[in-house]
Amino acid sequence: MIPEGLQYTKDHEWVRVDGAELVVGITHHAQEALGDLTFVDLPKVGKTVKAHDSLSVVESHKAASDVYAPVAGTVAAANSALATEPERINRDPYGEGWICRLKDWDRNGLKTLLTPAQYTQFLAST
Amino acid sequence: MPTMIQYTPLHGRHQALEARLIEFGGWMMPVQYEGIQAEHVATRKAVTVFDTCHMGRFRFEGSGAIESLSHLLSQDLRTLRDGVCRYGFLLNDDGGVLDDTIVYRFDAEHWMLVVNAGTRAKDRAWITARLAGSVTFEDASDRLGKVDVQGPRSLEVVSTVLGRDLTMLPYFRFVEFTRGKDRLLVSRTGYTGEKGVEIYATADRIGPLWDDLLAAGVKPAGLGARDTLRLEAGLPLYGHELGEDVTPVEAGMERYAAKSEPFVGREAVLRRLAAGPAKRLCGFKTTGRQAARAGHRVLVAGQEAGVVTSGSFSPTLQCAIGFAYVATPHAPLGTRVTIDTGRAALDAELVQMPLYSAVK
Incomplete structure (x- = not known):
């Protein structure tokens, strides 16, 4: 359930290094806990964030939740398909449900994130 | 009053279905099974069943029942025929909404009042302090259970499962009948904006009834879908749109408090109507x-x-x-x-x- 090749946060975001950019999304666990997503407030391209800044807000029928920046960086692209189909996150959180891509991101920040094994262990402990 | 979480007779079934459970009005209730979206769509396109055992059910019996209830409820009970139910309010002296209710008339001496879960104890105290001595009151909420079956296919499916043709039951009418060991009451009511019924049975028989409905292809739906469905249907939720701080006039629901005979809160409602909300x-x-x-x-x-x-x-x-x-x-x-x-x-x-x- 926890894909290899990605890194994770305790707030249930995932990141994947793709060339010079970093792809960001929320985990299967996060989408399951939130339930059917109804709205995604996509970050604006060019927005610069520090680690733990609010990057996006995702809403379900019941609640709104922040998506935090796993590391510092600048938004290079946002997944505009989510504007009309937020359910893509429920369907495929690690694939077509990606939220945004960061450029000029903090490579040192990557060291603070969880490995798949650590995230699996973290989920088991909560 | 100590707050203790209550569980409906269907709690074990909700757990077996791996429903997501939340506390609502003092009760542990399913918020969703498969997902709010799927349950909402299933209600609009097919048929679903909701556990509504948490709601309050009061029974009244006696020669003075109609006069006593007429004094407490905004519903016009004199124009209500046997086998018909009607929506209205329990108001305080200032016209504030103590609760929104549905009253069922069996005959002039036998009635049932369905109230919200979170207001049940308050309503019971308010009502029993004001009932005439000739009226017997029973809080039947724990003895009786209820499920709501809602959706375009509901009448057909319920007729098949219960072995009785209910497809012609008119809106806001009810029938009582026996099915095997079960004494059932079925009313053409609901909280979704869809065709549907509410089915009352004794608490110990609600589980088997639920199983029969699911076996007939009815999907379970939770409070999450119930909320999105009632919002689309423009139905108020007590504690949100209604409360003691508003009268039916602010809520635009004065037509449910418009009878000409006296009842608690009527003067206040008339004053508010005259002054304008x-x-x-x-x-x-x-x-x-x-x-x-x-x-x-x-x-x-x-x-x-x-x-x-x-x-x-x-x-x-x-x-x-x-x-x-x-x-x-x-x-x-x-x-x-x-x-x-x-x-x-x-x-x-x-x-x-x-x-x-x-x-x-």
Whole structure:
């Protein structure tokens, strides 16, 4: 359930290094806990964030939740398909449900994130 | 009063179905099984069943029952025939809404009142302190259970499962009959804006009834879908759109408190009608998918004009909808408002409720 090749946060975001950019999304666990997503407030391209800044807000029928920046960086692209189909996150959180891509991101920040094994262990402990 | 979580007779079944459970009105209730979206759509397109055992059920019996209840309820009981139920309010002396209710008339001496879960104890105290001595009161909430079966296929499926043709049962009528070991009451009522029924049985028989419905292909639905469905149907939720701080006049529901004979709260309602309410309950629809929630401020031309009482994304309309109390000068239908969510300003329009209805 926890894909290899990605890194994770305790707030249930995932990141994947793709060339010079970093792809960001929320985990299967996060989408399951939130339930059917109804709205995604996509970050604006060019927005610069520090680690733990609010990057996006995702809403379900019941609640709104922040998506935090796993590391510092600048938004290079946002997944505009989510504007009309937020359910893509429920369907495929690690694939077509990606939220945004960061450029000029903090490579040192990557060291603070969880490995798949650590995230699996973290989920088991909560 | 100690707060102790209560469980319905269907709790074990909800756990077996791996429902997500939350506390609601003092009860542990399923908020969703498969998912709110799927359960909402299943109700609009097919048929679903809701556990509504948490709601309160009071029985009244005696020669003075009709007079005593007429004094306490806003419903006109004298024009109600046997086998018919009617929506209305339990009001306090100031016209404030103690609860919204449905009263069932078996005959002039036998009645049932269905109330909300969170208000059951308050209602019971209010009512029993004011009943005539000739009336026997029973809080039958624990003895009886209830499930709501809702959706375009509901009447057909319920008729098959119960072995009795209920497809011609008119809206807000009910029947009582025996099915095997079960004494059942079925009313053509609900809280979704769809065709449907509410089925009452003794608490120990609700589980087998639930199993029979699921075996017939009825999908279980939780409080999450119940909320999005009732919002589309323009139905108020006690504690959100209704409370002791408003009268039926602010809620735009004075037609449910319009009988000519005296009842508790009537004078206050008439005074409020004559003076005109300072605020009105309005439906709204936004231009996007982002939801407005209870407590968010409503602005008109930058000025504070009201507050949201309920809001959610509407699966049918594919935009956010809800209810808000808006100052009367700003409350006409079609008024453009802004809803301040605290982090975003949503464009919305005041619209006529319901936004969806297929009940009749």
